[in-house]
Amino acid sequence: MKLGDAPWTAIRDALATGEPVVAILPCGAVEAHGPHLPLATDVIISDGMADxxxxxxxxxxxxxxxxPALAFAPANYAAAFAGTISISTAAAKAVLIDIAKSLREQGFACLAIANSHFDPANVAMLREAAAEIGALGLAVxxxxxxxxxxxxxxxxxFVSGACHAGQFETSLVMADRPELVDESRRSALEENPSSLVEAFARGATSFAEAGGPHAYFGAPRSATAAEGEQSFERMAEALANAVHEALALA
Ligand SMILES: [Zn+2]
Structure with missing residues (x-):
């Protein structure tokens, strides 16, 4: 159930049962995802995983x-593309910590972070935030x-690292929000095998430097809704497993 769709009394009643109640926070970004996918692609993917x-x-x-999803995140790699909104890691982390404090005070047993935005600054920020939230006494x-x-x-x-608005992410958006995929543009995109992971490692600081002048990496043309559904299932399974582990340790 979406917390934002529920009246406060539904949350009060769930917390009053004494059984563990988990909050799942979808973490996305407002970031260029090729000429064929929406700026909110990572919000859509994290929401789909969380649901x-x-x-x-x-x-x-x-x-x-x-x-409700956290839509803004550090996204400097895509900063040169119109519509991308990048916030500082300090601001992003402060919001996460404050959300966690609020959840802990109310008696939630666990905060689950559903993230699909793999900008290295965002991933590093989330690792730090998760450690700090754990230290505050809320299972993460x-x-x-x-x-x-x-x-x-x-x-x-995904494993190859040639993965941003490519087959992997395009498939996920096709599974949940196909009306937001520009099919005529998608079908015209050549594969871009440049690996973002390798580019990060050699110190590239933008999609252009990483070999992605059109803000996509990988093979959008090979995407299918069926692959997207399978990826969603695997990501959701990993998140649910992480919740079980966090609750067992708490
Ligand atoms: Zn993405």
Whole structure:
């Protein structure tokens, strides 16, 4: 269930049961995703992952509420593209910590972070925030898909690092918001095999320097809604598993 769609009394009643209640925070970005995908692509993906994970947790007997998404994040790699809004890591982390404090005070048992925005500054910020939130006494579930063990559960393109608005992300948007994918542009895009992960490692600071002058990497033309649905299931599973682990340690 989406927390923002519920009246406050529904949350009060869930917290009053004494059973653990989980809040899932979708973390996205407002960032250029090629000429064929919406700026809010990572919000759509994180929302989709969070909704599916909440449904999985509910069937496993754990109450879970999906918070309204955090749409703004550090996104400097795409800063040269119109519409991209990048905020500082300090601002992003402060918001996360304050949300966590509010949840802890109310008696939530766990904050689950559903992130699909893999800008290195954002990933580093989330790792730090997760550690600080844990130290505040709130259990945190943060599956970091940039870690090898989790990445290997996703697609080949994701693992290759040639993955931004390519086959992986385009498939996810096609699964949940197909009306937002510009099909005529998508079908005209040549594959861009430049690896963002390798570019990050050699110190590139923009999509252009990383070999992505049109803000996409990978193969958007090979995307399918079916692949997107499968990726969503795997990401949601990883998030639900992380919640179980976090609750077991708490
Ligand atoms: Zn993205």
């Amino acid at each position: 599916r994970a909440a449904a999985m947790l509910e069937t496993q007997g754990i109450r879970a509420f999906v918070l 579930a943060y599956p970091d898909f940039t870690r090898r063990a989790l990445a290997s559960r996703l697609t080949e393109e």
